[in-house]
Amino acid sequence: MELVLALAIGGLVGSGVWLLLRPRTYQLVIGLSLISYGVNLFIFSMGRLRTGSPPLLGSDKVAEAAAFADPIPQALVLTAIVIGFATTALFLVVLLAARGLTGSDHVDGREPR
Amino acid sequence: MMGWSDHLLIAPIILPLVTGALLLLLDERRHALKALINVASTLLLAAIAIRLLTMAGETGVAASRVYLLGNWPAPFGIVLVLDRLSALMLVLTSMLALAALVFSLARWHRSGPHFHTLFQLLLMGLNGAFLTGDLFNLFVFFEVLLAASYGLILHSSGPFRVRAGMHYIAVNLAGAALFLVGVSLVYGASGTLNMADLAARIPELGATDRTLLEGGAAILGVAFLIKAGMWPLGLWLPNAYTAAAAPVAAIFAILSKVGIYVILRLSIVLFGADAGASASFGSSWLLAGGLATIAFGAIGVLASQAMGRLAGFYVLVSSGTLLTAIGMENAGVTAGALYYMVSSTLAISAFFLLIELVERAQDPAANVLAVTMEAYGDDLDEEEQEEEVGVAVPATLAVLGVCFASCAILLAGMPPLSGFIGKFALLAAAIQPADASPAMRVATWTFFSLVIFSGLSAMLAMMRAGIRTFWAPVEGVVPRVLVMEIAPVAFLLLLCLALTVQAGAAMRYMEATALSLHQPSAYLHDVLSAAPVPGVKAGGH
Numbered sequence: 122m123e124l125v126l127a128l129a130i131g132g133l134v135g136s137g138v139w140l141l142l143r144p145r146t147y148q149l150v151i152g153l154s155l156i157s158y159g160v161n162l163f164i165f166s167m168g169r170l171r172t173g174s175p176p177l178l179g180s181d182k183v184a185e186a187a188a189f190a191d192p193i194p195q196a197l198v199l200t201a202i203v204i205g206f207a208t209t210a211l212f213l214v215v216l217l218a219a220r221g222l223t224g225s226d227h228v229d230g231r232e233p234r
Numbered sequence: 235m236m237g238w239s240d241h242l243l244i245a246p247i248i249l250p251l252v253t254g255a256l257l258l259l260l261d262e263r264r265h266a267l268k269a270l271i272n273v274a275s276t277l278l279l280a281a282i283a284i285r286l287l288t289m290a291g292e293t294g295v296a297a298s299r300v301y302l303l304g305n306w307p308a309p310f311g312i313v314l315v316l317d318r319l320s321a322l323m324l325v326l327t328s329m330l331a332l333a334a335l336v337f338s339l340a341r342w343h344r345s346g347p348h349f350h351t352l353f354q355l356l357l358m359g360l361n362g363a364f365l366t367g368d369l370f371n372l373f374v375f376f377e378v379l380l381a382a383s384y385g386l387i388l389h390s391s392g393p394f395r396v397r398a399g400m401h402y403i404a405v406n407l408a409g410a411a412l413f414l415v416g417v418s419l420v421y422g423a424s425g426t427l428n429m430a431d432l433a434a435r436i437p438e439l440g441a442t443d444r445t446l447l448e449g450g451a452a453i454l455g456v457a458f459l460i461k462a463g464m465w466p467l468g469l470w471l472p473n474a475y476t477a478a479a480a481p482v483a484a485i486f487a488i489l490s491k492v493g494i495y496v497i498l499r500l501s502i503v504l505f506g507a508d509a510g511a512s513a514s515f516g517s518s519w520l521l522a523g524g525l526a527t528i529a530f531g532a533i534g535v536l537a538s539q540a541m542g543r544l545a546g547f548y549v550l551v552s553s554g555t556l557l558t559a560i561g562m563e564n565a566g567v568t569a570g571a572l573y574y575m576v577s578s579t580l581a582i583s584a585f586f587l588l589i590e591l592v593e594r595a596q597d598p599a600a601n602v603l604a605v606t607m608e609a610y611g612d613d614l615d616e617e618e619q620e621e622e623v624g625v626a627v628p629a630t631l632a633v634l635g636v637c638f639a640s641c642a643i644l645l646a647g648m649p650p651l652s653g654f655i656g657k658f659a660l661l662a663a664a665i666q667p668a669d670a671s672p673a674m675r676v677a678t679w680t681f682f683s684l685v686i687f688s689g690l691s692a693m694l695a696m697m698r699a700g701i702r703t704f705w706a707p708v709e710g711v712v713p714r715v716l717v718m719e720i721a722p723v724a725f726l727l728l729l730c731l732a733l734t735v736q737a738g739a740a741m742r743y744m745e746a747t748a749l750s751l752h753q754p755s756a757y758l759h760d761v762l763s764a765a766p767v768p769g770v771k772a773g774g775h
Contacts, residue, residue: 141408156408164417167421193427197370200370204374208381211381211403212404215388215403216400228400228404229397
């Protein structure tokens with residue numbers, strides 16, 4: 122499971138960085154989205170990978186903390202998803218404004234000569 | 235029970251949030267009412283910040299006040315911490331905010347929607363970032379201030395602003411991703427996000443966890459250095475600051491200092507002398523990167539034709555000087571750096587405001603020729619000149635000239651103003667230690683010469699710009715400048731003057747701040763031993 126997750130995060134962030142370095146604004150926004158997906162998975166994995174263990178302590182089983190998943194990274198990833206979603210939406214608006222004002226979807230606002 | 239003064243600690247976050255939300259409800263056409271509410275709120279914020287500064291100054295040298303959000307004790311809940319450094323940053327922020335806001339009321343605040351709301355939310359993010367004692371909470375406040383700054387940099391639109399704003403947003407979104415990776419690595423290695431708890435755990439970490447934590451801290455550091463504009467991470471900065479409208483650029487002068495603040499705080503609390511095997515992690519990088527930034531910024535200052543770019547590059551010089559000072563890890567240098575930071579931030583902010591007034595007189599066509607097309611594009615007809623109401627300044631050119639000369643003296647660090655005192659304190663403390671290693675001595679002398687060189691380059695560039703603006707025009711067009719517009723510039727410059735006259739008192743405060751920063755054990759003790767308010771159930775349910 123660790124290997125699959127690591128490959129997935131690496132694939133997402135790798136493609137994201139490659140797209141981030143491309144000249145078109147659409148590639149930029151997709152690249153940033155992919156990076157934020159990869160980062161969200163990464164935050165999640167920092168709580169250690171466990172299957173079938175609940176993140177909430179029941180009142181009867183407080184004794185064995187090892188049987189539970191760490192809830193904090195799950196809370197963090199939720200915050201990160203919300204913030205990432207909002208900033209991506211905002212960036213899309215800027216992108217459309219730039220497209221309208223400069224008439225080009227190049228990140229510098231004009232085609233390279 | 236807690237008194238009102240204990241709750242004052244959260245007021246710098248609550249007040250702008252409530253004001254910003256309130257302003258959102260008002261119709262966009264009611265400029266006067268919105269402006270009135272915004273000014274009242276910012277004035278109140280400044281009063282609160284000054285009260286907090288005196289509160290932080292009253293307590294012993296190394297004491298901080300702690301506010302437990304939700305009444306959970308420190309490592310479990312999020313804490314706000316007020317010490318001398320955060321109080322100083324709060325006051326600096328509110329002073330810049332006052333000046334920028336009053337300046338914007340002359341005409342800028344009407345040139346785009348929701349200026350006042352975004353302005354207040356920016357203040358909320360800034361104050362929160364300065365007060366919080368929790369790494370993830372810091373991320374949230376960073377995002378609040380960045381989201382507001384995205385809106386503000388696009389304020390009053392135009393192709394140049396949108397293009398520069400797009401670069402700014404892309405760079406900062408990538409930086410936010412790095413921030414998250416760093417925070418989660420730190421959490422994965424240490425199991426805590428509270429800065430004080432983290433500092434207590436670092437000396438006891440095993441070898442594997444230590445490697446992970448240092449990696450996480452390095453990635454986190456890159457995210458802050460992007461904000462602070464360290465070379466080569468700060469290439470976006472001059473363009474973005476030049477593009478922003480004048481009052482926005484003036485308040486942005488503090489944005490790069492947020493990065494500096496966090497790096498100063500974290501590098502001393504987490505990787506200070508008590509950190510065991512991780513002690514002084516990253517300081518050599520800060521030192522080298524800071525020196526490179528000063529060099530790059532100074533060359534940029536010399537090379538820039540337009541005054542806006544000059545100011546943008548000077549932000550880099552200021553950042554580089556501060557980063558190098560942090561990398562030296564010496565309480566005396568830190569004290570000088572804090573004084574320099576306050577003085578240079580005020581001066582840069584005043585200069586950003588002044589540029590707009592001075593350039594109003596110039597022929598836009600001549601400007602486009604002088605400036606690289608890359609920087610200005612072809613969008614100078616941004617606002618139609620509407621009939622302005624208000625009192626115009628008599629003897630405009632003389633007033634502008636005096637302000638310009640003061641800015642030049644402050645930025646170049648010439649006597650008699652506070653820029654000189656800041657640089658002098660910094661350099662005098664930097665060459666003090668006689669037992670320095672040879673490598674450190676080389677770094678110190680490089681720092682010394684680079685600071686002098688950056689001052690010289692600022693002087694040359696300012697002189698050239700001043701001659702071109704004030705002396706060269708044959709048929710001089712005198713710009714129409716309102717009292718309301720020159721007053722904020724004068725206010726910021728007078729603050730610098732007060733800092734000069736009261737240099738003894740100011741330096742004593744900075745020295746106490748630096749001393750308490752360099753004894754993080756007191757900070758740790760204050761945060762971790764803060765007791766919840768009795769009788770109130772934690773979590774409030």
